[in-house]
């Protein structure tokens with residue numbers, strides 16, 4: 001079994017299409033998605049239409065929840081996207097579950113298995129990304145006895161092996177790399193082989209300048225900066 005894993009597209013259709021084109025060459029049997037589909041200024045409705053068309057196994061992210069259920073924090077971008085969606089797009093987003101078991105062995109969530117707005121493996125101190133404490137990661141994974149746990153949310157690509165052999169994979173962000181130091185779109189391929197599950201973390205070049213211009217044209221210059229460089233402005237998004 002060979003599966004492509006996408007997360008955190010954040011409304012960036014150009015990055016998503018570049019990743020889908022790369023996936024088409026990789027001989028995967030399925031593609032799954034881990035949420036935060038639309039929350040971004042580049043082309044959120046285009047991303048919604050693409051996911052509706054592809055109908056892949058998916059879980060929702062915290063920002064998808066903010067868009068459909070109302071705000072948790074006052075995220076300007078989520079209010080913008082909520083106003084852009086038509087009824088079909090809104091219904092699709094509202095229908096995506098918080099977690100999902102794929103093919104018995106692969107568990108999908110956005111943040112941690114219990115919380116779509118918490119970090120599983122990586123934390124941030126200012127712009128510095130750091131691997132969280134081993135005990136924290138093992139505790140968050142406790143009770144989810146599946147061979148692979150897939151998560152997104154942090155936008156940091158990582159493949160980690162728990163002490164009992166289970167694999168935790170974050171594919172990174174397709175459409176909003178903010179502390180990776182590269183604008184490339186990130187995703188992962190996981191593959192089940194005789195010795196266990198393997199991970200391939202991939203970086204795909206795409207027309208990030210065009211995506212940044214879309215963000216700028218919609219009035220999001222700091223978002224455009226992150227899309228251009230893969231680093232977030234000190235003032236945030």
Ligand SMILES: [Fe+2]
Nearest residue numbers: 008036061153
């Ligand atoms: Fe995200």
